[in-house]
Amino acid sequence: MRHADAPAPGELLGAHYGQCFGCGGEQPHGLHLAARAGEGLSITAEFTVRPEHQGAPGLAHGGVLATALDETLGSLNWLLRTIAVTGRLETDFVRPVPVGTTLHLAAEVTAVAGRKIYSTATGRIGAPDGPVAVRADALFIEVKVDHFIDHGREEEIQAAMNDPDQIRRARAFEVNP
């Protein structure tokens, strides 16, 4: 179920953590992916491929495209208000994606079973109805916030926990404030 406090359809989610390689504004080479809440348990997002994202000359690196899918799929957890991490990400690379392309991503939750959240995403070239370049099926696993506190490097964990902005602090860990 979509959480009662989930952002309204059309609302931009903003970065969940400034240092996130997928969405954070403080990562100069990051994807700066912008995700927006959709209807039900769905998300749309956009990401423009920059020269620092290349694999082959003039083309996006496949791992970067997988990151864009992972980040979009991970954003679904904000609609559920569930803390979860990627357990499995199965990716199809259908078309090469040139530098300069804006990839239009769409993701939705397909099922939830206990701690397991199943979801799927596509990335299309140039427009929301453009040709499909990438797609992925994912399994996210719900975790406690201790997952990050126990495994994350101390200095970043402390900095995130000491953030005086309650909403930003909660979102760094994807916790319901």
Ligand SMILES: CCCCCCCCCCCCCCCC(=O)SCCNC(=O)CCNC(=O)[C@H](O)C(C)(C)COP(=O)(O)OP(=O)(O)OC[C@H]1O[C@@H](n2cnc3c(N)ncnc32)[C@H](O)[C@@H]1OP(=O)(O)O
């Ligand atoms: C200051 C810092 C702030 C940081 C703030 C971050 C906030 C977060 C926001 C994220 C925003 C988005 C960003 C993108 C999302 C990432 O990229 S997350 C990062 C990448 N992922 C990881 O690092 C996860 C690493 N893996 C793990 O920690 C552990 O393997 C997991 C996933 C927690 C699972 O371990 P576990 O809790 O012991 O669970 P376990 O009992 O083994 O499995 C539970 C169930 O899942 C199934 N399962 C587990 N793994 C798999 C698998 N790979 N395949 C199939 N089934 C599996 C099990 O079979 C089991 O099924 P059932 O028996 O219940 O039917």
